[in-house]
Amino acid sequence: MPKKKDAKKIVFASEKDMPIMPMSLGSMLHNKTGSWRNIRPEIKLEDCIQCGICWKFCPDMSIEIENEFPVVDYDYCKGCGICAEECPTKCIVMVEERK
């Protein structure tokens, strides 16, 4: 399956090419909801026990498992903090964004 980052934005030139219903328009590729974030999760991997709970609980599918460890996709993470709340070893901490 292709990575989200590699996908192309879909723009139809004519209504005739479009599906009749709003369906897989790829609109979220360019709507980086991570920019809404006020606090960001940071993972101290040395304390991570690779349980996958953060991956499972993330409501925006913004945690991916790479090389058996969690990685946050900051393009879409809105900073809700559920991963930090659920992490059994508390290795995820929410840190204030400084832009």
Place this chain on the structure above:
Amino acid sequence: MKKVIMGNHALSYGAMLARTQVVAAYPITPQTQVVELLSEMCADGTLKAKFIKVESEHSAMAACIGASLAGARTFTATSSQGLALMHEMLHWASGGRLPVVMGNINRSMAPGWSIWTDQNDSLSERDTGWMQYYCASNQEVLDTTIQAFKVSEALSIPSMVILDAFALSHTYEVVDVPDQAIVDQYLPPFKPVARVTPDEPHAFGGLTGPEHYYELRYKLQKDMEKAPALIEETGRQYEKLFGRYLGLVEDYRCDDAEIILVTSGTAGSTARVAVDQMRKDGLAVGNFRMKVFRPFPFEHCRRILPKAKKIAVVDRNISYGHHGMFAQEVKSALYQHTDDVPVFCAIAGLGGRDITPDTFREVVDYAREHDKPEDDILWIGVKK
């Protein structure tokens, strides 16, 4: 087979014969028997469908949307306050292009709390992108329910089959319940345009920016514009199999009429009786019953109504600050299509006040005595 059944059960039998696969509904007077019978049919296996019990009408329509998106033929029924609670979900069904069919029993909106008929509940939903059929007999309710699935599924647009509270919903009439095998011939299984399936994953109803939303609405309207011809075509197919034509309007003695009454629902069948009585008294009156309100039958209005010298629309509804809604739309349809035929806008029967042949006689007498209406609304039967 001929049965004596109430209007509500005509809806249930229609949904059963259409081989509805999912029913999700919440009970409300005067709709309850529709889903009561369907739940019995699901329980005893007469209807092989999933009956989903829900905690509100909003959830009922949400469940229907999910089921339809999963590829199931889906039915529900409601009335009045329940329809109003569904409002948000009605847009989701039509915008999502899901051919859900729903029975709505016309019941007046509270307050004052009322269970009796008028059309303000369904007409408040006229702009939600649903087709609307206003029925005048239990037979028409059953036949139209089956037809509604056929038209809805061909166009991917949901439909409301509408009947008056008590005047039809609880009134028993002889209804010819067609054979399942012939209905199957008329209405093959539902083939969805797209559906939720793990084999081909899609995101449905997601964020749609200004670069696409406009075209989706254009496509909905373009498909809605195909509906009048398709309703007539499927109505003729129905007639071939079952002997009953299902059209957009019923024009009765309109050809030589000086005054044409425009009516809908059961008031339309009362008007037919009134027309016969007035014809006996030498008055050239006709009745134009609008069965389908969405899509609006422009062509029939423009072809038939200008034959008369005067048109009198009798609305069992009101758009506060304007007229009755059928009157608004008839006037709008005729504008620039006819030479100033006066349109009298009468309102009658709100909140279930009886509409009788005398109601139409009063409207016709007024229209005969006046070249043009004196007021925007002609109120029939208000205790002044």
